Amino acid sequence: MSRQELLSAQVSLAKHYGDAGKGSAIARHIMLCAVSEKQKCCSREAGMESWQFLKERLKELGLVGPQRDADSPRGAGGGVQRTKAGKGGKLVTAITGVEAPEAELKALLKQLKAAAGTGGTVKDGVIELQGDQVAPALTALETAGYRPKQAGG
Helix, strand or coil: CCHHHHHHHHHHHHHHHCCHHHCCCCCCCCCCCCCCCCCCCCCHHHHHHHHHHHHHHHHHHCCCCCCCCCCCCCCCCCEEEEECCCCCCCCEEEEECCCCCHHHHHHHHHHHHHHHCCCEEEECCEEEEECCCHHHHHHHHHHCCCCCCECCC
């Protein structure tokens, strides 16, 4: 990337995500083309390897995930809970608060479905598993390197 391209990218980020000079800058922002359906920069395997390395390194540095508070779009916190809300009376296990790209959420969903032996989906950043799968979901999330908390009752 040339110096001019870097400067252009910095100006663009400042327009969209705040300006340090005005005190409105974001705390951190990492853009990474690692995992997508039609990536051009590298193979999907190399992209996944890069993404895994970045996640581990950010954990080592204590910089995991965005700083969510009550003003965040999904609110503060998150967790694993069973619910029937909006499901026609059917019980589902909802996993909220996992801030990750759609591709990573789908990969995590695949692991959770295998661990729980059930079906599931990702909707608006929320992972839903069919039935009461709180215990297997907590275990699978811990195995995947997350620090899950049971929400609700």
